[in-house]
Amino acid sequence: MRIGHGFDVHRFAEPGDGDHIILGGVSIPSPQRLLAHSDGDVLLHAVCDALLGAAALGDIGRHFPDTDPRYKGINSRELLRHVVALLVEKGFSVVNLDSTIVAEAPKMAPHIEAMRRHLAEDMKVEPDCVNVKATTTEKLGYTGRKEGIAVHAVVLIERAHFA
Numbered sequence: 084m085r086i087g088h089g090f091d092v093h094r095f096a097e098p099g100d101g102d103h104i105i106l107g108g109v110s111i112p113s114p115q116r117l118l119a120h121s122d123g124d125v126l127l128h129a130v131c132d133a134l135l136g137a138a139a140l141g142d143i144g145r146h147f148p149d150t151d152p153r154y155k156g157i158n159s160r161e162l163l164r165h166v167v168a169l170l171v172e173k174g175f176s177v178v179n180l181d182s183t184i185v186a187e188a189p190k191m192a193p194h195i196e197a198m199r200r201h202l203a204e205d206m207k208v209e210p211d212c213v214n215v216k217a218t219t220t221e222k223l224g225y226t227g228r229k230e231g232i233a234v235h236a237v238v239l240i241e242r243a244h245f246a
């Protein structure tokens with residue numbers, strides 16, 4: 084069994100620039116988009132980093148550089164599926180994921196189940212092995228000022244069992 088940790092932050096664009104953000108592959112209404120080379124899915128980026136960390140495979144920027152036009156606007160679920168394939172190649176499968184979205188807004192609660200479903204599908208585990216939480220920082224700091232969204236993720240992986 085091995086543990087991995089991931090952390091990512093994306094900054095909001097100016098208010099009025101954009102009408103949604105994408106988190107866990109879910110489109111969530113927001114008056115500000117998240118700035119990024121990809122679709123800005125900060126939850127999936129933190130999860131990719133946790134998985135890569137657990138398998139000692141470096142980090143997301145090493146595998147998908149933000150200077151590479153192939154990743155411009157990419158759906159981050161494709162990045163996550165690629166990372167999971169790298170783990171499978173190394174003989175690992177995912178045990179469970181826990182994650183925390185740090186955001187003053189928008190409200191994540193109505194979208195958490197859809198995020199869990201996407202994560203479970205892409206990591207090839209049951210939804211019961213995936214947890215997504217959200218918290219504000221009580222208006223403190225850069226997340227509290229709505230300057231951006233941060234995500235923490237932690238995963239366990241294990242050597243895959245073969246029948």
Ligand SMILES: Nc1ccn([C@@H]2O[C@H](COP(=O)(O)O)[C@@H](O)[C@H]2O)c(=O)n1
Nearest residue numbers: 186187188189190191192217218219220
């Ligand atoms: N962007 C967010 C932040 C929080 N939630 C939910 O609200 C609960 C209370 O948040 P506090 O920061 O006041 O502890 C939290 O446990 C989440 O369920 C949310 O949905 N979206």
Ligand SMILES: C[C@@]1(CO)OP(=O)(O)OP(=O)(O)OC[C@H]1O
Nearest residue numbers: 119120121128144147148149154
């Ligand atoms: C996902 C990648 C690649 O498109 O770019 P961003 O969307 O900017 O995200 P970030 O978490 O800053 O870095 C990882 C990148 O290489």
